[in-house]
Amino acid sequence: DKVKVALNGYGTIGKRVADAVALQDDMALVGIAKTKPDYEAFVAAGKGYDIYAVDPVKAESKFKAAGIPMAGSSKDMIKKADIVVDAAPSGIGAENKKIYDKMGKPAIFQGGEKHEMTGTSFNAAANYDEAIGKDFVRVVSCNTSALCRLVYAIDTAFGIKNALVTLVRRGGDPDDIKRGPINAIVPDPITLPSHHGPDVQTVLPHIRISTAALKVPTTLMHTHSVHFSVDGTPTRDQVLNALKKWRRLWLIPGWFNIKSTGDIMEMGRVLGRPKGDMMENCIYEDSVSADGDSIELFQAVHQESDVIPENIDCIRAMMGMEKDKKKSMDRTDRSLGIGD
Ligand code: NAD
Known part of the structure; x- marks a missing residue:
């Protein structure tokens, strides 16, 4: 039934x-x-x-x-x-x-x-x-869901000592005409850290994570700048392989020439995804770097659908x-x- x-x-x-x-x-x-x-x-x-x-x-x-x-x-x-x-x-x-x-x-x-x-x-x-x-x-939420997926993948593969994330958030959804800003960059909240770290901890309480968030004038996705300190010293290939295990983490190949959230949303539309949605974390493969115990990357998050x-x-x-x-x-x- x-x-x-x-x-x-x-x-x-x-x-x-x-x-x-x-x-x-x-x-x-x-x-x-x-x-x-x-x-x-x-x-x-x-x-x-x-x-x-x-x-x-x-x-x-x-x-x-x-x-x-x-x-x-x-x-x-x-x-x-x-x-x-x-x-x-x-x-x-x-x-x-x-x-x-x-x-x-x-x-x-x-x-x-x-x-x-x-x-x-x-x-x-x-x-x-x-x-x-x-x-x-x-x-x-959209941001926390994307962070949980990524944090879980990295933590299970390498063990996270500490995560630092800066979130650049869309001002509103395309139909949210009363939200903004329309011409400014807004630390939101100004006090640090933002609530996103504690929100990740409602799902993964053992993760040390600190987040900062800024709102910008766009309706096309959020972008996260992510830094992890991990146990051990994984190579870049090991990091890429850890991410490839999860379908909800999409590594955008460099040759796709996707330079922005604008391109990602356009790709959703030309793929014919329902409503143009991109439900995966969209991780720029070329941004993924590993150095000592550090891992860094950029990911874009489609707030309406992830x-x-x-x-x-x-x-x-x-x-x-x-x-x-x-x-x-x-x-x-x-x-x-x-x-x-
Ligand atoms: P929305 O304003 O687009 O939609 C909410 C809908 O609920 C509206 O159609 C509204 O008319 C209707 N509604 C109002 N009062 C109601 C009631 N008493 N009973 C039933 N329906 C009622 O909001 P949204 O963006 O879809 O957000 C919904 C929830 O999802 C919020 O908790 C939000 O934080 C969360 N969320 C939003 C996003 C996003 O980016 N939009 C992403 C992730 C999570």
């Missing part, structure tokens, strides 16, 4: 998780919840998704006027589901948790919520087993559908074209 998944919150992350769920042969999408009918609802209806209203009393006449069928309330949707993926805006997940608690439904939250709310934060490669059988789990496969694996872990993380990750990656 397929596990029934409901999507509460259908924005940047929610719409991508919904499409990914619909592609899994061991999952069925019960529906999505929207606050109002708009172009996203129009597209979802075209895909045949059942659309539920977060507040049906307020929304009913609007759905009627738009000609979008309303399948019921989000509570009706949640009732039908085995598990809810909550992708509502930061902080709203905490409100929604009260509903899931009351209705006895397991739920996944996103990185905008606090670790303490679930007590379990998730990254498939790094701590899949911790989520097995849990009722509430948080999939960490957490999508993590949500799918998290569903499998929580519902006990697959005990072996590699098997779940393989299945997810194959269905989404990751690493192809």
Whole structure:
């Protein structure tokens, strides 16, 4: 029997998780919840998704006027589901948790919520087993997910003594017209370190990591400048081989002539990836260097999509559908074209 998944919150992350769920042969999408009918609802209806209203009393006449069928309330949707993926805006997940608690439904939250709310934060490669059988789990943010993948790969191969990361963050998503900056570089936060290091430690508590973050005027991906001190003195080839073991870590060959996040996003579009998404960590192979106990590299992170496969694996872990993380990750990656 397929596990029934409901999507509460259908924005940047929610719409991508919904499409990914619909592609899994061991999952069925019960529906999505929207606050109002708009172009996203129009597209979802075209895909045949059942659309539920977060507040049906307020929304009913609007759905009627738009000609979008309303399948019921989000509570009706949640009732039908085995598990809810909550992708509502930061902080709203905490409100929604009260509903899931009351209705006895397991739920996944996103990185905008606090670790303490679930007590379990998730990254498939790094701590899949911790989520097995849990009722509430948080999939960490886009930046933290990418860092967890990379940190786990390097730590299991060489042992990390210390990690130092500078994150250059996109100002907003392409549709986030109210975010910025539009013409400045903003240390965010100015106080150091940034919260990203402690957030990695919610998944990998034994890692020593310090992070600093700056926001810049772009919507095309984040970029991390990463420095590890490791046990021993690996060669550059050994580092490359350690990274090649993971499909979610993509080494961009130098000859691809990819010089920026602009090129990476363009490649996603010309590859015909759904929505142009690049769900892998995009590591510039030419940046990877090893010197003594130091490893350095640049990686770009597509904020809108890297957490999508993590949500799918998290569903499998929580519902006990697959005990072996590699098997779940393989299945997810194959269905989404990751690493192809
Ligand atoms: P978003 O604003 O694009 O989408 C949120 C959607 O939820 C909107 O469609 C909104 O109308 C809807 N919504 C509002 N109130 C709701 C409610 N009570 N119930 C159900 N739906 C409701 O937000 P997003 O960027 O997709 O972020 C969602 C979560 O994912 C946040 O926790 C965020 O921190 C996290 N996240 C975002 C990114 C990113 O780059 N956008 C990356 C990783 C994680």
